[in-house]
Amino acid sequence: MPHPRFLSFSRNGRHGYGLAVEGGVVDLSARHGAAWPTLREVIQADRLVQFAEEAKSLKPDFTLDEIRFEIPIPTPEKLICVGVNFPDRNEEYKDGQAAPANPSLFIRFPRSFTGHGEPLIRPPESPQLDYEGEIVIVIGKGGRRIPEAGALDHIAALSLCNEGTIRDWVRHAKFNVTQGKNFDRTGSIGPWVIPFTDEAQIADIKLETRVNGEIRQSDRTSRMIFSFRRIINYISTFTTLVPGDVIVTGTPTGAGARFDPPIWLKPGDIVEVEADGIGTLRNTIADEI
Structure with a gap:
C-alpha cells in the first residue's frame, strides 16, 4: 500500500496543507x-499518522490541478544540505583525496526553493544553473548529540529535492558555497512528504535524476558515504535538531558541471528527480523576469 502523501499548497491566494488522495486533495x-x-x-505534534487515518473517510476538497505545490515544510528552523555523499561524486573532484571522515555541510534558505511543478529560475547573473537530485529527511523528534543507533527514530518524513546550484557562484569567495546555493527559486523540494516508518524505506533505494527524459544521475542510498544515521548523529553534535528541520542528504555523480563541456539547464528543460517509494519531483526551467 502506498504511503500517505502530505503536501503544502496555495489555492486562490490561500496557503494550506493537505493529503493527496485519489481524485485530489483533502484540505x-x-x-x-x-x-x-x-x-x-x-x-x-506527531499527527501525520492520525491525519492520514482521518482522511481515509474523506472525499477530496479539490483536484491537484486546482493547486500550486509549495515546499512541504514552508518555514523550517534549519535547512541543512550534505555535500559529496556518494563515492563517484567524491572522485569527480579529482583532488586525489579519499572520501572525507566527516560530512561537508552548508545551509540553504527556504526562499531558494520552490514547489513541484513550478519553474526553477535561472538568474540574469549567470547561465550556470545546474541540477542535483537528492533525498530529504524531515526531523520529527528533536535532540542533541543523537546516537547513531537511535538516529532513525528522529525522522518524521521523507521527500525529494532538486538542489539547484549556480555553479560559478559557489566559487565567488575563497572557501564557501553559500552564494551559489541560495539564489531565489533555483531549487525545489517535494512534491510531498511521506511518513517515515522503517529503515527499509531508505536503506537501499534508487535515486535518479532525468533532464528531458535523459538519465543524468542514478545511484542507490546503500552506497552513500555517510548514512542517514551518521548524518543525524553528526549534525546534532553541534546544533540541536528540532521538529520540522529539513536535511538534504547528498547527490550522486552526473551533474551538468561534470560534462565536457558542461551542460547547463536552460529555459524549457524539464528536470525530474525520482526515488523508490517517495515519488517524482518535476520542474521546468525559466529565466527570471
Whole structure:
C-alpha cells in the first residue's frame, strides 16, 4: 500500500496543507489549521499518522490541478544540505583525496526553493544553473548529540529535492558555497512528504535524476558515504535538531558541471528527480523576469 502523501499548497491566494488522495486533495488545513498552521506544526505534534487515518473517510476538497505545490515544510528552523555523499561524486573532484571522515555541510534558505511543478529560475547573473537530485529527511523528534543507533527514530518524513546550484557562484569567495546555493527559486523540494516508518524505506533505494527524459544521475542510498544515521548523529553534535528541520542528504555523480563541456539547464528543460517509494519531483526551467 502506498504511503500517505502530505503536501503544502496555495489555492486562490490561500496557503494550506493537505493529503493527496485519489481524485485530489483533502484540505487538512481547513480542518486543523487553527491548531497546526503548517505541516511543520503537524510534525511537531506527531499527527501525520492520525491525519492520514482521518482522511481515509474523506472525499477530496479539490483536484491537484486546482493547486500550486509549495515546499512541504514552508518555514523550517534549519535547512541543512550534505555535500559529496556518494563515492563517484567524491572522485569527480579529482583532488586525489579519499572520501572525507566527516560530512561537508552548508545551509540553504527556504526562499531558494520552490514547489513541484513550478519553474526553477535561472538568474540574469549567470547561465550556470545546474541540477542535483537528492533525498530529504524531515526531523520529527528533536535532540542533541543523537546516537547513531537511535538516529532513525528522529525522522518524521521523507521527500525529494532538486538542489539547484549556480555553479560559478559557489566559487565567488575563497572557501564557501553559500552564494551559489541560495539564489531565489533555483531549487525545489517535494512534491510531498511521506511518513517515515522503517529503515527499509531508505536503506537501499534508487535515486535518479532525468533532464528531458535523459538519465543524468542514478545511484542507490546503500552506497552513500555517510548514512542517514551518521548524518543525524553528526549534525546534532553541534546544533540541536528540532521538529520540522529539513536535511538534504547528498547527490550522486552526473551533474551538468561534470560534462565536457558542461551542460547547463536552460529555459524549457524539464528536470525530474525520482526515488523508490517517495515519488517524482518535476520542474521546468525559466529565466527570471
